[in-house]
Structures are given as C-alpha cells and as structure tokens.
Amino acid sequence: MTRPIYMDHSATTPVDPEVFNEMIPYFTDRFGNASSIHLYGQDARRAIDKARAQVAHLINAAPQEIIFTSGGTEADNQAIVSYMLANQNKGNHLITSAIEHHAVLETCEHLAKQGFELTVLPVTPEGMVEADVLQKALKPASRLVSIMHANNEVGTIQDIKELASISHAAGAVFHTDAVQSMGKLPIDVKAMGIDMLSASSHKIYGPKGVGCLFIRKGIRLPSLLHGGGQERKLRAGTENVPAIVGFGKACELAEQHMAERAEKLEKLAHRLREGILTTIPNTRLTGHPSQRLPGSVSVCFQFVEGESILLMLDSFGIMASSGSACTSGSLDPSHVLLALGLPHEIAHGSLRLTLGKDNTAEDVDKVLEVLPGIIATLRKMSPLCN
Amino acid sequence: MYSQKVMDHFMNPRNVGKIDLASGVGEVGNPVCGDIMHIEIKVNDEDIIEDIKFNTFGCAAAIATSSMVTEMVKGKTLEEAERITNRAVAEALDGLPEVKMHCSNLAADALHEAIKDYMAKRETASA
Ligand SMILES: Cc1ncc(COP(=O)(O)O)c(C=O)c1O
Numbered sequence: 211m212t213r214p215i216y217m218d219h220s221a222t223t224p225v226d227p228e229v230f231n232e233m234i235p236y237f238t239d240r241f242g243n244a245s246s247i248h249l250y251g252q253d254a255r256r257a258i259d260k261a262r263a264q265v266a267h268l269i270n271a272a273p274q275e276i277i278f279t280s281g282g283t284e285a286d287n288q289a290i291v292s293y294m295l296a297n298q299n300k301g302n303h304l305i306t307s308a309i310e311h312h313a314v315l316e317t318c319e320h321l322a323k324q325g326f327e328l329t330v331l332p333v334t335p336e337g338m339v340e341a342d343v344l345q346k347a348l349k350p351a352s353r354l355v356s357i358m359h360a361n362n363e364v365g366t367i368q369d370i371k372e373l374a375s376i377s378h379a380a381g382a383v384f385h386t387d388a389v390q391s392m393g394k395l396p397i398d399v400k401a402m403g404i405d406m407l408s409a410s411s412h413k414i415y416g417p418k419g420v421g422c423l424f425i426r427k428g429i430r431l432p433s434l435l436h437g438g439g440q441e442r443k444l445r446a447g448t449e450n451v452p453a454i455v456g457f458g459k460a461c462e463l464a465e466q467h468m469a470e471r472a473e474k475l476e477k478l479a480h481r482l483r484e485g486i487l488t489t490i491p492n493t494r495l496t497g498h499p500s501q502r503l504p505g506s507v508s509v510c511f512q513f514v515e516g517e518s519i520l521l522m523l524d525s526f527g528i529m530a531s532s533g534s535a536c537t538s539g540s541l542d543p544s545h546v547l548l549a550l551g552l553p554h555e556i557a558h559g560s561l562r563l564t565l566g567k568d569n570t571a572e573d574v575d576k577v578l579e580v581l582p583g584i585i586a587t588l589r590k591m592s593p594l595c596n
Numbered sequence: 597m598y599s600q601k602v603m604d605h606f607m608n609p610r611n612v613g614k615i616d617l618a619s620g621v622g623e624v625g626n627p628v629c630g631d632i633m634h635i636e637i638k639v640n641d642e643d644i645i646e647d648i649k650f651n652t653f654g655c656a657a658a659i660a661t662s663s664m665v666t667e668m669v670k671g672k673t674l675e676e677a678e679r680i681t682n683r684a685v686a687e688a689l690d691g692l693p694e695v696k697m698h699c700s701n702l703a704a705d706a707l708h709e710a711i712k713d714y715m716a717k718r719e720t721a722s723a
C-alpha cells in the first residue's frame with residue numbers, strides 16, 4: 211500500500227518529534243510533583259514555569275494569566291460555567307454563536323437548563339458572526355460573550371477584536387475558543403481585547419490531554435475543579451508535567467514557524483480547492499472565501515453522502531472527515547453546516563480536508579487523482595442523480 | 597466499525613442500476629434524512645424475481661444493505677422475497693453498528709415497496 215495521507219489536522223495532529231524529545235525525561239527521571247519542595251519537585255515546577263512562559267509569549271499574555279487544563283473542553287467549561295456562576299448576582303444572560311464547538315455550545319445549554327438566559331447568535335452563510343447581530347443581543351444582564359476564533363468545520367475566522375470591543379461597551383466579558391487558531395494565526399490578547407481564551411495542545415503538534423485557559427489579569431474566575439491549590443488555586447489536580455512541557459514546546463515551535471507554515475498550507479489548500487471545483491461538478495465550498503484557517507478545505511458534493519466518501523477515500527489511504535449525519539453520530543448533519551443555512555440534503559454530502567505541516571503537493575495531487583472518481587462512482591449509484 | 601461483508605458490499609456493490617421495463621419499482625427514505633433506496637424488479641410468469649437492481653443515496657450501511665438484498669432475492673419467488681426482513685439483511689451482512697439499524701437499514705422495505713408496486717400494476721392490468 212502507498213504511504214497514508216492524513217488530511218484531518220483539525221481533528222488532531224501528530225506530536226512533533228522535537229516536542230516528544232522534550233517530554234521524554236519528564237515521564238521517567240524528572241518525574242517530580244511540582245507541589246513538592248524537594249529537588250525533584252522544584253525541577254518539575256521550573257519545567258511548568260518555562261512552558262507557561264512559552265504559551266503566554268505566543269499570544270502576548272503574561273505567564274500569570276495562563277492556567278493549564280486537560281484540554282480545550284475543560285478550558286471552555288471553566289471560562290463559561292465558572293464565570294457565570296461567580297457573576298450571577300450581576301446578571302444571568304450569556305451569548306454565544308450557532309457554530310461553536312460542542313465544548314462551548316453544550317456548556318452554554320447546560321447553563322440555560324439551570325436557569326441562565328442564553329442567546330445563540332445566527333451566522334451569515336459564510337459563517338460570520340455580524341457585529342450588529344451581537345450588538346442587538348447585548349443587554350444590561352449580559353455577563354459573558356463566547357465566540358470562537360476559527361471554526362473547526364468550515365474554517366471561518368471571526369473579527370474577534372470588533373466583537374470583543376462591542377461586548378465590552380455593553381459591560382460583558384469576552385471569551386474566545388481559540389483551539390483551532392492558536393499557533394496557526396497571530397493572536398495578541400491585548401490588542402484584540404480578549405478577556406478569556408481557550409486553547410488545546412493536540413491541534414498544534416503537541417500531546418493530547420493538555421490545554422490552557424488565558425484569564426486576563428483583573429478577571430476573577432474561580433476554579434471549576436475542587437481540590438488542591440495547584441495553578442494558583444485556579445485548577446485543582448496534580449499537573450501533567452510531561453504534557454505541559456510538550457504543550458509549551460509546541461507553542462514555541464508554532465510561533466517560530468507560523469508565517470511559513472501558513473503560507474505553505476494556503477498554497478496547498480488553494481491547489482486542492484481549485485482542483486476539486488474544476489474537476490467535480492455540482493460542488494460548493496463552505497465557509498468564508500478568504501477569512502479562513504490556513505489549510506482548511508471544506509466542500510459539499512451534491513447527491514452523495516459524506517460517510518461513503520470518507521470510507522472510499524480511506525480505502526486509498528486518504529484520511530479526512532465530514533459533517534454528515536452518519537459521521538456526526540446523530541440523525542442530523544452537523545449543526546455548523548445547518549447554521550450556515552445549507553439544506554440537509556446538501557450538508558449530508560460534506561467533506562472536510564484539513565492540511566498540516568507535513569502534507570505535500572504530491573498529497574494534494576493524489577487526492578485530486580482519486581476524489582473525482584469516488585464522487586462519480588457514488589453519484590452513479592445515487593437515485594438523486596438519475 | 598463495519599464488518600468485512602459490509603465493506604465488501606459497499607466497495608463492490610452488486611446489481612447497481614435500472615431495469616428496462618421494470619415490473620415493479622420501490623423507493624424509501626428521503627434526502628433530508630440522508631438515505632434513499634430505490635429498487636427495481638423484473639418478475640417472470642412464475643412469480644420469480646428474475647432481475648433486480650438498485651440505486652442508493654446514503655452511507656456505507658445503506659449501500660451495503662441495498663446490495664445484499666438484491667443478492668438475497670434474485671431468483672426467489674415473490675412469496676419468499678416478501679418474507680425477507682431488514683433484520684435478516686443486516687444479519688446476512690454479519691450485523692450493522694447499532695446506530696445504523698434504524699436509519700440505514702431499509703433495503704427490505706424498498707424491496708417490499710417494489711413488490712407492492714408490481715402487484716398493483718398486475719391488478720390494474722387484469723382488471
Ligand atoms: C473549536 C474546538 N473547541 C474545542 C475543542 C476541544 O478541545 P479538546 O479536544 O482539547 O478538549 C476542539 C477539538 O476538537 C475544537 O476544535
């Protein structure tokens with residue numbers, strides 16, 4: 211079989227060997243608990259401090275503004291739940307968008323079930339949250355606005371600076387889920403006016419099971435987990451030192467290579483998008499034409515179903531994903547595609563190819579070589595086509 | 597996630613297409629749900645399903661069950677074909693993932709629709 215081609219980097223990425231090498235000693239020789247005052251404990255403490263500085267530097271935050279979590283999901287939960295619980299005496303309204311990751315949407319909906327008031331903002335057909343739509347939703351009781359930076363399914367990038375500034379003017383705090391963008395797009399939390407930001411290591415060539423929450427100095431946010439006093443009492447639980455070290459290194463490398471990777475990914479993605487559109491009829495791109503995550507290609511093919519496309523691609527060693535019902539594990543296609551206003555029958559034919567730093571032009575050409583045949587085969591089988 | 601048999605029928609579907617002058621046509625599902633199965637049969641004077649073809653829009657389970665049902669009934673009498681259930685089709689494929697049992701396992705229903713269509717046509721013709 212030919213070399214497998216991985217084009218599902220928005221799902222997860224391989225750990226960079228440089229990152230892995232940094233992590234190794236912290237599993238065995240340097241295994242201390244960072245809360246211990248002895249030699250090994252202090253060694254672990256210094257390793258965490260270094261990682262915290264690496265993460266903070268990537269987004270122009272101060273190290274004290276970063277707490278490590280078990281990943282993006284936990285960071286989203288803490289930002290939303292802890293903030294709303296701590297501030298409910300001042301207002302119980304929160305705002306999010308219809309295209310958020312489930313880590314945000316389900317969390318907001320959980321709060322709504324507990325009696326908080328939730329507004330879920332619609333988006334444009336390109337996946338943009340419009341400033342005036344947010345403006346109209348804000349009211350004196352609004353405490354928190356949570357809108358993602360880059361979308362995981364269609365890649366649309368929001369104008370965070372503007373959305374944050376509108377939120378602030380109405381007296382609300384602004385949180386963004388930057389799991390898909392941190393390390394891939396420039397982020398300056400100060401210049402953009404971000405109060406809280408969630409990020410995850412495994413999307414940027416770091417290990418799984420670690421992420422962070424940025425909490426701007428001046429924002430009071432209690433811990434979500436109760437227990438020990440780790441992370442300045444903001445996140446209880448013994449720190450996952452090797453993972454944190456890996457996340458720190460991944461951030462350092464992402465910062466170093468951001469511009470060059472983005473340029474390469476955009477070139478490849480452009481070739482892939484154009485190739486698909488010129489060789490496969492009845493196809494449409496989803497998401498925003500220009501404001502999109504580098505390397506993200508999302509399309510819908512009419513008359514065919516996403517899971518079938520994925521399995522056929524997989525038989526050629528090509529790994530991708532889809533927002534069709536069968537792959538979302540429910541009876542409906544992905545909530546993101548539906549929020550863009552795509553009809554069910556179109557959304558069922560979705561395909562997402564997300565490129566990464568190790569993909570090559572040959573990988574793209576291989577996809578372009580087999581994909582038209584796959585779609586043609588499935589269409590020949592489809593009663594919608596005949 | 598899928599059995600080898602499902603993957604075989606998905607990757608190499610049997611009896612895809614249409615029949616010239618089909619005796620009966622059946623279709624179930626709709627594009628909103630993400631599954632449509634269309635089955636055409638040709639029935640001879642002895643009530644035997646001489647030929648059967650399908651067209652399906654849907655996931656691997658939808659395509660594999662369609663393909664399997666065509667294999668199961670080709671050469672069978674209408675009576676035998678009517679007794680085939682969705683469950684029997686799934687079993688012939690060595691099972692389907694639980695979530696697929698409800699949404700994508702409709703091939704026998706499409707077959708039964710085709711038989712019903714044939715019966716109705718025969719009735720009108722003899723009336
Ligand atoms: C936008 C977004 N938010 C949150 C998450 C969850 O992050 P984690 O897997 O680190 O919990 C993901 C990952 O799938 C994501 O893409």
